[in-house]
Amino acid sequence: MIEFSVGNYRSFKDVVTFSMVAAPIQHEDETTDLNNVFAIAKDISLLKSAAIYGANASGKSNLVRAIAFMRTFVLNSAVGRRVKEPIDTEIYRLSKDTEAEPSYFEIIFAIGTTRYRYGFEVDRLCVRSEWLYQTSISTEFELFSREGKEIYVSQKFIEGQDLVKKTRDNALFLSVVSQFNGSISTEIIDWFDRKLITISELEDESKYIEMSDEILMGDYRKQDLRSIVTGFDLGIVGLELITIPPDDVGDDTFFDIKTTRWKYDVDGSKLSLEEFNIDKEESAGTQKLYRLAGLLIIALEQGRILIIDELDGRLHPLVTSAIVKLFNSPKTNSENAQLIFTTHDTNLLSSNLFRKDQIWFTEKNRYGATDLYSLAEYKIPDRASFEQDYIAGKYGAVPFIGDLSRLLGKK
Template sequence: MIIRFSVCNYKVFKDETIFSFVATNYDKKTREDENVAHIESPSLRLLKNAVVYGANASGKTKLIDAFAFMRYFVVNSSKDAASSEEIDTDPFRLNTESELAPSSFELMFLIGEKLYRYGFEVTRKKVVTEWLYVQEKKREYELFYRGEDGVVSFDKKKFAAWQLIINANLVRNNALFITTLAQFNDELGIEVVTYFKENLKIISGLNEAGYKGMILSKLVDSDYKKRVMEFLNFADLGIMDVSRREIKTDFDDSDKVPQDIKEMIINDIQSQNLFTKHQVYDAEHAPADSRDFLMRKDESHGTQKFFYLTGPILESLMNGYTLVVDELDSRLHPNLVTRLISLFNSKEANPNNAQLIFNTHNSNLLDSKLLRRDQIWFVDKNMYGESKLYSLSDIKGIRKDEQFEQNYINGIYGGVPYLDDFINVRIDKTLNHENEK
């Protein structure tokens, strides 16, 4: 589970921005058994989901971009293809100092009973600093620290193999030390990089292409398909069955197409032949037959999105992963989104403490009976283009039984656009222009 994520000097976040999943004592009596995972060792109370609100261009998506950048760089920085590339970071560019300064990222997370704190600072040219700590018996220990001079400090007796990697000059300036360790089969490196790759899932609610394969490749598994059908019935989509008709998609062994591109092409081809089955009724509305519908042609965009979204949601719930979704509610009914949030809050549906993080404009979710104050976050941008992230529990004087939705719409919590009387201004200008003719 994620405990805390922080980012500094990346896109719209000029100053350090902290996204915490530690449940506050302020809300301790509110939905404590449902919305909070109680971790025995180390002793923690962690939120199972969090929602981020904000005006257009305030930074909601940029926050998820920060998650995505950190994950991608940890997983891929040491690959040969990246040896001569610049690091794809994007510092805050509306300030003369920050645009030349490094961007910083840090994630605190659990692997079993081990609590890790890992982070790095990067410019487009190089990794400036990098660090990894582990907490044992309520005390934090440094596993390694990579300084601005490129020197990596660590326990040379405990991690003797690391020195061999450094002496062989295998750690590039534009690559992370942790990724390099994983590349050379170091146990700790593999553990941390695997966490980012497998346990942290980041998807777009606006484009299903990136996660179609999660469900398409597993429909042949009868147990998995049963779970999928339960999920579709839960959404009341009227679908009796889903089937995929195989198409040969072999690539020539001599081709040089990257594996991830191959998989995307194969998934797109297979999705073209995905069928749903619907009940047909006679004149008396008695079941008579069934009809096959082509998913991409006959089903609504909302149904298609929910079907493909079923893959990462089921995977997260089954394995206890953290799922981060940009625009989760796009093309989905508000009631359905509410039920999805409830799934992650549920002890029965979410026994492995998966987490759901998403952004939205849907104010219907601001229900004190669904979410606690510490699960509701806002992004607000000031006149200098700098975004600030804060939770509802950070605002003093907010009662747990308030009308969160109405207060948010009225601008009491911030995170909404300031809309001047621009409609009348445009009309006035148009009328004046017409009168001049």
């Protein structure tokens, strides 16, 4: 992923842009530049990871939701949607100016050496506009553009020539063309489906629990999964999938995930292994780490873009830091996977872990609209403490806490 822009969606009033493009800056430690940045062309290098900070309710989660909305709408707008079914977008509600305006979404990404810029504007009733551009070397050319009911299709996007009339008002043209096996559109839809993964703490986690379960059920990467779970000093020495045979009533086969820990005698010697049900007898942090483990393995192996809201939730700061280092290291991230996450963990604000352009902030203005900006926009002296300066409020994006003692009143 290169860039993502959103406007008039939830707390985002004006269009803001989140960028994974490496800024033309040099980190004080050359190793950090070598590890955290990778080139996709002579003119552009990207970041392997990025952290987004901000006060509670500042809009961090809304950025993740915006990317998730775009992904879901691209994948589902042409499938199983009724003719007049409303589009599930949410405009910025704190301004009269935005009430009749559409929500704006645009993403720039690369598939191999080819770059695309795709976006759309939608309201609750229809797609207001839509566009797709392709970049070859340094030249960008239009594949199609849409304004209301009018869709212009260029000769370079011949797969969409006869599908304009088949596109409903509440469906994306790109999604429709992919349904008819267009080569470019199918490649782009596959990128949204397979490469882009968004995880919100507020959503059902089942969509990424399955990856860990599937790895345990087969032999593929099973040892890697165990290594991640047992390697974080949780006291766990083993991880097994236990199959529960069907009973007399039904014919479904169920399974449990079991962790094993050493049981000791009175002298402190290892006696035997004790089994625990991971969902019923392990901590919330252990459960999250297990669920993340399969996702991390697949993302790093296949070069996916992993976007996680509240990555640090229920995890120790050293565990979160270790996960970030997996993505920043060329040894464990040879496929240039990207990790983008929101967090409150200021322990990660270190020049030993991040370049300045890898640290982002969200902050609401007096009208409740979210602004999004990077630490790279600040002039910071070498060896400055990102963490101390952030806590001190030098970069903004921190909560203003009033006198809470007044809540109790006076005796």
